[in-house]
Amino acid sequence: MVSPVTESTTAGASPRGGAGASAVNTRGVRLDEVGMTYVSEQGATDAIGSVTGTVVDGRFVSVIGPSGCGKTTLLDIVGGLMRPTRGRVSIDGDVVTGPRRDMAMVFQEDSTLHWRTVLQNVAFGLEVAGVPKRERLERCRAMIDLVGLSGFERHHPRQPSGGMKQRVALARALVLEPRILLMDEPFGALDAQTRQLRQGDLIGIWQRSPKTVIFVTHDVQEAVYLASRVAVMTARPGQIKTIVDIAIDKSDRHVAKSKAFVDAVDEIWGLVRDEAIKAQKARASP
Numbered sequence: 001m002v003s004p005v006t007e008s009t010t011a012g013a014s015p016r017g018g019a020g021a022s023a024v025n026t027r028g029v030r031l032d033e034v035g036m037t038y039v040s041e042q043g044a045t046d047a048i049g050s051v052t053g054t055v056v057d058g059r060f061v062s063v064i065g066p067s068g069c070g071k072t073t074l075l076d077i078v079g080g081l082m083r084p085t086r087g088r089v090s091i092d093g094d095v096v097t098g099p100r101r102d103m104a105m106v107f108q109e110d111s112t113l114h115w116r117t118v119l120q121n122v123a124f125g126l127e128v129a130g131v132p133k134r135e136r137l138e139r140c141r142a143m144i145d146l147v148g149l150s151g152f153e154r155h156h157p158r159q160p161s162g163g164m165k166q167r168v169a170l171a172r173a174l175v176l177e178p179r180i181l182l183m184d185e186p187f188g189a190l191d192a193q194t195r196q197l198r199q200g201d202l203i204g205i206w207q208r209s210p211k212t213v214i215f216v217t218h219d220v221q222e223a224v225y226l227a228s229r230v231a232v233m234t235a236r237p238g239q240i241k242t243i244v245d246i247a248i249d250k251s252d253r254h255v256a257k258s259k260a261f262v263d264a265v266d267e268i269w270g271l272v273r274d275e276a277i278k279a280q281k282a283r284a285s286p
């Protein structure tokens, strides 16, 4: 997650001392030597080593890395759900100290409220924010339409249908009109076809209303398909190993067959594979 301004590629290679100036000048999400060590009765776990970089406003960045490398931890820190043990996250220079109104999250696990209908789920955040009923309904209906759930307003999201829960979760986040959207493996539980459809929806939504997106995944194709920039993380303690820029035409329906796409997937798969092997060895050792 490195800006074109600094163009450094690894956490360690970030220009020391230069971070402060770019933090003020660059609109976007800035991470400065962010690190996280969990301490529990079982001992200390270094989840994130040190991550430095910027996601410039309006960018769609994927973060990919092996299971357990600290992706969720990093996203929770950016979202203000957790304070890092080292370093800081800032947005336009303001340090993140807790959840912000201009950021919304879509979680890995099912976070829909099963006892509420689709409409009531999407409306939840607006109710909490005290948005009047008429405006709430208008905004929710527009968003439900955007994620392709028109006609399902009164259904319950537990009813299985083409990743309905994920679409509800996405609509619930988007209806808050966030500037920054944080997504943690939102399509991880879907079958391959449904996943592709939902990825296509997300690209369409982003093209119509570009916003800063940080999208965590362990799926290389998904990372390449969605993002204009992919940050590859190392095995735990997670760091940014490499940044790969993706220059492919997202509006081309057959893009996944193009040489540029296949080459990018190959390159990133090679990088992730090395880290996955390291992570596996670390887990296997006593």
Ligand code: ADP
Pocket (backbone or CB within 6 Å): 038, 039, 040, 045, 046, 047, 065, 066, 067, 068, 069, 070, 071, 072, 073, 074, 236
């Ligand atoms: P990922 O999302 O990449 O799979 P996580 O961020 O969930 O990785 O976890 C990174 C590491 O931190 C893992 O080794 C995990 O077991 C550990 N971890 C995550 N949450 C906690 C916690 N609350 N307490 C202790 N260790 C944790």
Ligand code: MG
Pocket (backbone or CB within 6 Å): 071, 072, 073, 108
């Ligand atoms: Mg995770």
